[in-house]
Amino acid sequence: MSNIFKNAVTSVKDGFKGFGDRQSKKFHDFVNRGPKENLKNLGEFALNNIVPIIFIVFCAFAIPISGQPFSSVVRDVVTRLMRNSFLVLSLLIPIMAGMGLNFGMTLGAMAGQIGLILVSDWQVVGIPGLMLAAIISIPISIVLGWFCGTMLNKAKGREMVTSYMISFFMNGVYQLVVLYMMGSIIPIASNSLLLPRGYGIRNTVNFAGTKGSLGMRKSLDNFWSFNIGTIQIPILTILIIALLCIFILWFKKTKLGQDMRAVGQDMEVAREAGIKVERTRVLAIIISTVLAGFGMIIYLSNMGTLNTYNSHSQIGMFSIAALLVGGASVSKANIRNAFLGIILFHTMFIVSPYAGKNLIGEAQLGEYFRVFVSYGVITLSLVLYEVKARRAKGHQAKELKEAQEKMLKNKETAEVIA
Amino acid sequence: MAEKSDYLLEMKNISKDYNGNVVLKDVSLSIKPGDVVGLVGENGAGKSTLMNILFGMNVIRDTGGYGGKILIEGNEVNFASPSDALKAGIGMVHQEFSLLPGFTATENILLNREPQNKNIISQVFGKRANTLNRKEMQRVALLAITKLGVELNSEMVVGSMPVGHKQFTEISREISKPNIKLLVLDEPTAVLAEKEAEALLRSIENLSKAGIAVIFITHRLQEILDVCNKVVVMRDGMVVKELVAKSTSISEMAKLMVGREVKAQENAEDETSKLRVVENKPILSIRNLWVDMPGEIVKNVNLDVMKGEFLGIGGLAGQGKIGIPNGIMGLYTAGGKVTFDGKDIPLNNPRECLTSGLAFVSEDRRGVGLLLDESLEWNVTFSAMQIHNKFLKKIGFIKFRDNKAIKKTTDKYIEQLQVKCTSSKQKAKELSGGNQQKICLAKAFVLEPKLLFVSEPTRGIDIGAKALVLESLKRYNRESGTTIVMISSELEELRSSCDRIAIISDGAVSGILPASTSSEEFGMLMVGNKTPKEAS
Numbered sequence: 039m040s041n042i043f044k045n046a047v048t049s050v051k052d053g054f055k056g057f058g059d060r061q062s063k064k065f066h067d068f069v070n071r072g073p074k075e076n077l078k079n080l081g082e083f084a085l086n087n088i089v090p091i092i093f094i095v096f097c098a099f100a101i102p103i104s105g106q107p108f109s110s111v112v113r114d115v116v117t118r119l120m121r122n123s124f125l126v127l128s129l130l131i132p133i134m135a136g137m138g139l140n141f142g143m144t145l146g147a148m149a150g151q152i153g154l155i156l157v158s159d160w161q162v163v164g165i166p167g168l169m170l171a172a173i174i175s176i177p178i179s180i181v182l183g184w185f186c187g188t189m190l191n192k193a194k195g196r197e198m199v200t201s202y203m204i205s206f207f208m209n210g211v212y213q214l215v216v217l218y219m220m221g222s223i224i225p226i227a228s229n230s231l232l233l234p235r236g237y238g239i240r241n242t243v244n245f246a247g248t249k250g251s252l253g254m255r256k257s258l259d260n261f262w263s264f265n266i267g268t269i270q271i272p273i274l275t276i277l278i279i280a281l282l283c284i285f286i287l288w289f290k291k292t293k294l295g296q297d298m299r300a301v302g303q304d305m306e307v308a309r310e311a312g313i314k315v316e317r318t319r320v321l322a323i324i325i326s327t328v329l330a331g332f333g334m335i336i337y338l339s340n341m342g343t344l345n346t347y348n349s350h351s352q353i354g355m356f357s358i359a360a361l362l363v364g365g366a367s368v369s370k371a372n373i374r375n376a377f378l379g380i381i382l383f384h385t386m387f388i389v390s391p392y393a394g395k396n397l398i399g400e401a402q403l404g405e406y407f408r409v410f411v412s413y414g415v416i417t418l419s420l421v422l423y424e425v426k427a428r429r430a431k432g433h434q435a436k437e438l439k440e441a442q443e444k445m446l447k448n449k450e451t452a453e454v455i456a
Numbered sequence: 457m458a459e460k461s462d463y464l465l466e467m468k469n470i471s472k473d474y475n476g477n478v479v480l481k482d483v484s485l486s487i488k489p490g491d492v493v494g495l496v497g498e499n500g501a502g503k504s505t506l507m508n509i510l511f512g513m514n515v516i517r518d519t520g521g522y523g524g525k526i527l528i529e530g531n532e533v534n535f536a537s538p539s540d541a542l543k544a545g546i547g548m549v550h551q552e553f554s555l556l557p558g559f560t561a562t563e564n565i566l567l568n569r570e571p572q573n574k575n576i577i578s579q580v581f582g583k584r585a586n587t588l589n590r591k592e593m594q595r596v597a598l599l600a601i602t603k604l605g606v607e608l609n610s611e612m613v614v615g616s617m618p619v620g621h622k623q624f625t626e627i628s629r630e631i632s633k634p635n636i637k638l639l640v641l642d643e644p645t646a647v648l649a650e651k652e653a654e655a656l657l658r659s660i661e662n663l664s665k666a667g668i669a670v671i672f673i674t675h676r677l678q679e680i681l682d683v684c685n686k687v688v689v690m691r692d693g694m695v696v697k698e699l700v701a702k703s704t705s706i707s708e709m710a711k712l713m714v715g716r717e718v719k720a721q722e723n724a725e726d727e728t729s730k731l732r733v734v735e736n737k738p739i740l741s742i743r744n745l746w747v748d749m750p751g752e753i754v755k756n757v758n759l760d761v762m763k764g765e766f767l768g769i770g771g772l773a774g775q776g777k778i779g780i781p782n783g784i785m786g787l788y789t790a791g792g793k794v795t796f797d798g799k800d801i802p803l804n805n806p807r808e809c810l811t812s813g814l815a816f817v818s819e820d821r822r823g824v825g826l827l828l829d830e831s832l833e834w835n836v837t838f839s840a841m842q843i844h845n846k847f848l849k850k851i852g853f854i855k856f857r858d859n860k861a862i863k864k865t866t867d868k869y870i871e872q873l874q875v876k877c878t879s880s881k882q883k884a885k886e887l888s889g890g891n892q893q894k895i896c897l898a899k900a901f902v903l904e905p906k907l908l909f910v911s912e913p914t915r916g917i918d919i920g921a922k923a924l925v926l927e928s929l930k931r932y933n934r935e936s937g938t939t940i941v942m943i944s945s946e947l948e949e950l951r952s953s954c955d956r957i958a959i960i961s962d963g964a965v966s967g968i969l970p971a972s973t974s975s976e977e978f979g980m981l982m983v984g985n986k987t988p989k990e991a992s
Contacts, residue, residue, distance in 0.1 A: 288587070292586060292587050293585070293586050294584035296588055299558070300556055300559070300568070303556040303557060304554075306554070307555065307556055308567075311568040311569075
């Protein structure tokens with residue numbers, strides 16, 4: 039056990055050290071270059087981080103317009119951060135394996151929801167309930183992840199649209215299970231969960247607990263927490279998220295992590311070196327799906343209610359949008375992107391209805407705005423990714439041209455000398 | 457037996473045919489530890505096939521295996537896959553790098569062979585949860601780099617390395633494998649600058665001293681003289697001669713490579729050539745052309761094409777000859793100055809090229825040349841309709857296709873080029889390669905270009921069709937006075953059809969000679985040695 043801990047500590051240390059080194063190197067470069075060069079680099083930087091920059095600017099304007107006290111915005115953002123981090127972090131591993139944004143995380147969310155529904159029926163409450171739900175979700179997530187990964191292996195290069203479609207398709211299966219099989223084939227005892235007709239789960243499942251018994255709502259957050267002013271800091275939730283971060287950093291250093299990075303760069307080269315490409319890709323999706331299942335359980339326990347037929351499909355879209363807002367791209371994402379993205383995206387989420395109300399007198403506008411923005415951000419990021427790839431290619435051609443011209447010049451001078 | 461094990465590798469009487477088409481005949485080769493053997497030959501001489509056999513590539517087994525025996529240290533082997541060959545200690549560095557751009561040199565060198573540390577999680581979940589032992593990785597990689605004797609930063613990311621260092625990384629990867637005995641280098645210097653190539657040659661010497669045998673495939677004959685102790689010259693699937701490197705010369709090798717004694721030069725001066733006038737005035741002049749075509753990079757081409765002539769462009773694969781028409785016609789990013797018929801041609805603009813009277817028959821028939829799912833009629837006339845508004849008749853304000861004219865023209869070319877098809881309505885994809893090529897030609901002829909580029913017109917088609925294609929090109933040149941520039945890897949084909957032949961080497965013209973010049977001299981140009989006349 040101490041071994042893992044040591045590894046984890048070194049992982050984190052290395053992570054920070056690497057970060058510090060990189061920053062100091064960047065700063066060093068910055069000082070050493072002329073102002074013109076720096077301006078050009080600034081432009082480059084702006085283009086590379088256009089999405090986060092847009093959001094920072096937007097938030098800077100929208101927070102004052104919303105008229106909300108800053109502390110309440112912070113409180114809400116902290117709540118959202120605790121609620122969503124695990125879900126967003128679950129997206130990182132498939133990106134590492136070159137499979138893009140895993141829209142199939144919805145599958146994990148479904149598994150988590152099934153776990154929670156069963157646990158609520160069995161009246162297992164509090165943290166044990168959440169843990170049991172997580173345990174139930176694991177096998178379901180593995181099966182769904184394996185299915186999704188296998189499908190994606192048959193659609194290499196089109197992973198994102200395929201996983202998006204799979205999530206719609208699996209939604210049908212989920213509805214079949216939850217709407218028809220629960221209560222008829224899968225025994226569900228509690229009437230408060232079932233639809234009046236006797237089978238199928240109600241549209242809303244409440245985890246707040248009924249008839250005096252404690253529910254699972256906020257059990258994780260309230261287990262061990264303290265307040266700063268009005269802001270609640272849930273230590274256990276933070277610990278779990280930190281543990282996941284450490285896991286991700288550690289995972290990058292494992293053989294499997296290295297293989298995933300290799301597969302993500304070039305499947306053919308990886309295959310030639312003897313890496314089992316297909317298996318590696320399936321494993322990436324399975325891990326992501328299992329983590330998404332856990333993430334969904336944390337999310338729902340914080341929310342307190344499950345919107346049985348909608349929660350999972352919304353969460354995929356919002357998690358991906360948040361990650362992209364943090365500056366991630368289809369091929370590159372890290373923990374920093376995840377946290378920055380959640381903070382920016384949810385700040386917008388929180389303030390835009392108020393801002394809309396104050397500007398036009400319609401809260402509805404903000405509501406509409408945030409859905410529009412999530413789709414917009416995903417589209418923008420996908421387009422930008424292609425644009426950048428093209429620019430890189432154009433850059434190569436330009437370099438070649440310059441090299442040619444240099445060569446010609448050299449030749450001419452050589453001729454002159456001769 | 458004792459004598460046998462002197463040799464690291466023996467290939468005995470290797471032969472191979474693809475569906476009756478013999479590509480290797482009775483090839484024998486023997487290599488001792490530490491030997492550096494140069495393997496030279498024209499494109500298609502059988503070098504690659506021989507190496508594919510040695511490595512047990514799938515393509516060999518899928519096409520019925522090979523004849524003869526391969527012995528390694530005296531034991532017969534028959535590799536079922538490249539990984540078997542690797543296990544037996546044979547490594548190969550291909551022309552195309554197989555490196556991961558985002559990994560450092562170390563990570564690439566030890567890809568999938570990383571030293572690992574165990575931990576508790578890996579006891580439960582299996583070996584893949586082991587963490588990498590970075591220190592040990594670094595040590596092994598540095599060991600290989602030192603053995604190679606080159607300067608290479610093991611922590612540098614491959615994507616930001618100069619091309620030479622990528623090559624070193626590849627070679628380091630092969631020699632870091634524990635039991636490596638023989639290394640095959642396929643054109644390792646083709647992509648390198650002079651300095652880098654020198655460093656590479658030195659490293660080959662280092663390997664040889666360390667007892668690793670090297671098979672060195674290259675078109676640069678000087679390098680063979682520099683590092684090899686034995687040269688094997690192949691031509692037409694046979695070993696023509698084994699030479700001792702010390703006592704041979706470039707011209708001897710070039711002569712053996714190109715071989716085939718010059719057939720009587722009946723073509724250049726034949727009857728028909730008198731029928732036309734080749735003006736001594738350039739119709740197309742190319743200045744400082746560069747083209748960014750992967751694998752066929754053109755660096756700096758200067759070339760004049762005379763009005764009415766049939767110019768050949770030859771050279772070895774990968775030197776840039778195919779890049780020239782692709783660049784001029786705007787299929788790949790290009791720069792420089794191209795003047796055609798007194799006007800500057802804007803580069804990177806295919807349509808402009810076509811309207812100003814250039815046409816191009818691509819080497820990529822299926823990709824660029826043909827609309828495979830459409831009828832022959834449509835294929836032959838489509839470009840002409842688009843570019844020159846031919847085959848259209850106007851009724852009122854609306855333009856209609858003139859189906860009668862389309863059919864007539866297509867039938868004319870089908871007959872002229874002897875295209876084997878059921879009718880002019882047949883789909884292009886149903887034709888054989890040779891017949892598809894003929895349709896490509898017809899399509900270009902219909903455009904009535906002033907200048908026609910034809911790239912590799914005989915690639916992958918049978919001998920009968922080849923002769924016909926060449927004959928019809930020649931006739932077209934003679935009869936309609938169209939200037940033709942033909943790019944081909946086969947020198948004999950160029951020599952039998954063209955007036956002059958330009959040889960491209962390393963992305964530039966290394967010389968232009970009349971087609972009646974001996975093959976030997978062309979051979980010298982191909983390997984980058986300028987003739988004394990050119991160099992002065």
